[in-house]
Amino acid sequence: MRCTLIAMPRPDITVLQRLLGTAEYRRLWMLGGIANAMRWLELLAATLWTFEVTGSALAVSAVAMMRALPMMLLGAVAGALAERMDRRRLLIALQASSALGAGSVALLAALGWLEPWHLMLQGLLAGLAWAGEMATRRRMAADAAPAGDLVPAVALDTLTGSTTRAVGPLLGGVIYQLAGISVAAGIAFALHLVALRLATRIPPPPRSRHGGNPFAGIAEAVRLVLGLRPLRLVLGVTLLMNVFAFSYNSILPAFGSLAFAASSAAIGLLAAAEPFGALLGGLWLALGRRTPPGTMPLVLGSVLFMLLLILVAFSGSYALAWLLLALGGLGTARFAAMQTSVVMTAAPAEIRSRVLGLVTTCIGMGPFGVLAIGALADGVGPRLAMAVMSGLGLALMALLMLNEARR
Numbered sequence: 001m002r003c004t005l006i007a008m009p010r011p012d013i014t015v016l017q018r019l020l021g022t023a024e025y026r027r028l029w030m031l032g033g034i035a036n037a038m039r040w041l042e043l044l045a046a047t048l049w050t051f052e053v054t055g056s057a058l059a060v061s062a063v064a065m066m067r068a069l070p071m072m073l074l075g076a077v078a079g080a081l082a083e084r085m086d087r088r089r090l091l092i093a094l095q096a097s098s099a100l101g102a103g104s105v106a107l108l109a110a111l112g113w114l115e116p117w118h119l120m121l122q123g124l125l126a127g128l129a130w131a132g133e134m135a136t137r138r139r140m141a142a143d144a145a146p147a148g149d150l151v152p153a154v155a156l157d158t159l160t161g162s163t164t165r166a167v168g169p170l171l172g173g174v175i176y177q178l179a180g181i182s183v184a185a186g187i188a189f190a191l192h193l194v195a196l197r198l199a200t201r202i203p204p205p206p207r208s209r210h211g212g213n214p215f216a217g218i219a220e221a222v223r224l225v226l227g228l229r230p231l232r233l234v235l236g237v238t239l240l241m242n243v244f245a246f247s248y249n250s251i252l253p254a255f256g257s258l259a260f261a262a263s264s265a266a267i268g269l270l271a272a273a274e275p276f277g278a279l280l281g282g283l284w285l286a287l288g289r290r291t292p293p294g295t296m297p298l299v300l301g302s303v304l305f306m307l308l309l310i311l312v313a314f315s316g317s318y319a320l321a322w323l324l325l326a327l328g329g330l331g332t333a334r335f336a337a338m339q340t341s342v343v344m345t346a347a348p349a350e351i352r353s354r355v356l357g358l359v360t361t362c363i364g365m366g367p368f369g370v371l372a373i374g375a376l377a378d379g380v381g382p383r384l385a386m387a388v389m390s391g392l393g394l395a396l397m398a399l400l401m402l403n404e405a406r407r
Helices: 013-020 023-054 057-082 087-111 116-144 150-179 181-200 214-227 229-260 264-271 273-287 295-313 318-346 349-363 366-380 382-406
Strands: none
Touching: 013 023, 013 150, 023 057, 023 087, 023 116, 023 150, 023 181, 023 229, 023 264, 057 116, 057 229, 057 349, 057 366, 087 116, 087 181, 116 150, 116 318, 116 349, 150 181, 150 264, 150 273, 150 318, 214 229, 214 349, 229 264, 229 295, 229 318, 229 349, 229 366, 229 382, 264 273, 264 318, 273 318, 295 318, 295 382, 318 349, 366 382
């Protein structure tokens, strides 16, 4: 193992100053932080409420699945549209859909009318914004970064996303336990409006020169991806991580309750463990020695996370499970940073949004994993379900790498 993986590099604060001193990048970064924090807050509050009302891990998985469904169905289309439309207007519309959904849930819950199917519909609205996140906001943030600062810019954005995945569930668990889902959704609604205001202050991008059939553009992006090994690996690893690894989030309420008799707040803290580790990993990438985009960190980070998930499944204590998930976050930080950076360097500029749309589609395959792990958890328990899904992911990762080695 190289010593650079052990010794912490000296932070390069000037990079951070350059990035946050760029107004457009700063607004996009803040918008992403607020919107993503509320996304995870809403998700945990919704799954906690659903498990409390139904007692079914499968029902919880169904609520979580609806948020990822638009990514699977519309991710590639969002990428094509982002190259033909004003990305700023598209971002505003998507952020407005998130605010509308959160506000509706807050009102229904306050009136005592909330049902699980309402949360599924809200998940669809929130999922629209998630589907366009990579092809719009992330693409705009990467484009707005100062020349030469692509990887630190993506790493900082990833770091912030990891922070929101830690803070959002933690706040969601605490607020839900203290005040219920109506207050949690109301807070999300208010902060989504703040993010919407930030979106309106972003200057419009140059007018797109793309025209014609967007589906033809998607086909062109598919041909490009199939012909370039780095892009094939990005899509393949992204698919495996979202189906077989990140699906563990959907059964955390059942896992925490049944394995450790954890409270809602403790489940929120458990959900924050992996993002906390990813936050530390993102700091390393953003402020440390410059790391060029590459597929090896993407693969190794993913393998590390899935291995540790198996250990989490059989951990004997809440504290050990939390620590293992936090260590796994060091791997997901590498995965997330390279996922975008490799696309931004390996794909031509005029097709990047479409390739990022394909990445979004692979992320959107997560509902299959969510449903599978939910059904397994109802049948054999959440511990074994988590271990089986992670083991399958590792086996398929080995096959993917073997296939690439033979090409």
